[in-house]
Amino acid sequence: MPELPEVENVIRSLVKKVSGKIIINIEIVTPNIIYNRMEFKDLVISKTIVTLLRRGKYIIIKLSEGNLLIHLRMTGKLLYNGEVNKHTHLRFKFLDGDYLIYNDVRKFGRVSYLNNDELEVYLNTKVGLEPGLMVFDEFKDKLMKKTGAIKKNLLDQTVIAGIGNIYADEILFASGIHPLFETKNLLESDLENLYNNIREILEEATIAGGSTIRDYVNGEGAAGAYQDTHKVYGKSGKECISCGCKLEKIKVAGRTSVFCPICQRIR
Ligand SMILES: [Zn+2]
Incomplete structure (x- = not known):
């Protein structure tokens, strides 16, 4: 948390508000949040915000x-005023x-200043396919180079960028695939x-504004609504909406994974 839908909503809520603004000062309360903290103020003050974009x-x-x-990790928030x-x-x-x-x-969370070349190199090496832009063949090629459990590989940001624990569980349920299913099979x-x-x-x-499980809000402080649509995430012990069987949980790649033992049977 937050994952692609939440990060996208942070950006959509802020882009019109902050584009064109000139940064005249930065108050740094916690220097550890900043990667290049020594020269950060010198690099950023007096610059104008052109736009906000998302990758993964x-x-x-x-x-x-x-x-x-900026990476928000678990509980980071960007809030306008x-x-x-x-x-x-x-x-x-x-x-x-x-x-x-x-x-x-x-x-x-972490905030870094990168020049255009550094940003391009960083994104090209660390961030995988963008779900809304990838075509099927590159998705297949990239995923099938991976070994091990499919859930682990969906969470790997260098394969497909933007999927975290919530959406990995929902995607696997919708696809009828067990979280431990071997990717190569x-x-x-x-x-x-x-x-x-x-x-x-x-x-x-x-479109639903993302999922608010604990405290996610967008840049204007608004919560998402997609948590009401979750079918398996956080629902261990509840009935599967498809077959009525009890949803189970296991750990995959250190993350709690909820699945239906009937609809997502290991084949
Ligand atoms: Zn089921």
Whole structure:
């Protein structure tokens, strides 16, 4: 958390508000949040925000020169004119008096300044296929190079970018595939189901404003609604909506995974 739909909603809620704003000061409360903290202020102050973009779970704030690359990890939040509190680690002040704050209860998130070349190299090496843009053949090629459990490979950001624990469970349920199913044994029909469900579920969740499980909100402080549509995530012990059987949970790649033992039978 947050995953692709939540990050996309943070960007959509902020892009019109902050584009064109000139950063005149930055209050740094928690320097550890920033990767290149020594020169950060020198690099960022006086730059104008051009636009906001997303790659996988990353937020890219394009500046008049260079970029801010932000990963929210577990509990990071970017809030426009948001409430400053004990979890506020950064505050970007704009020339017109407005501001953007970075709050993070668990402090796992990171903010970096990268020039255009550094950003391109970083994204090309660390961030996999973009679900909304990938075509079936590149999805298949990239995924089938991987070994081990399909759930682990769906969570691997260098394969497909943007899927975390919530959407991996929902995608696997929709595709009728057990989380521990060996990726190399996937049939062509499994791959087609996965490809379609990845794109559809992430798109539907994005339109619904993302999922708010604990405290996710967008850049204006609004919660998402897709949690009401979840079929398996967080529902261990409840009845499967498809067959009525009890949903079970196991650990895969260190993450709790909920699945239906009938609809997602190991073949
Ligand atoms: Zn079922």
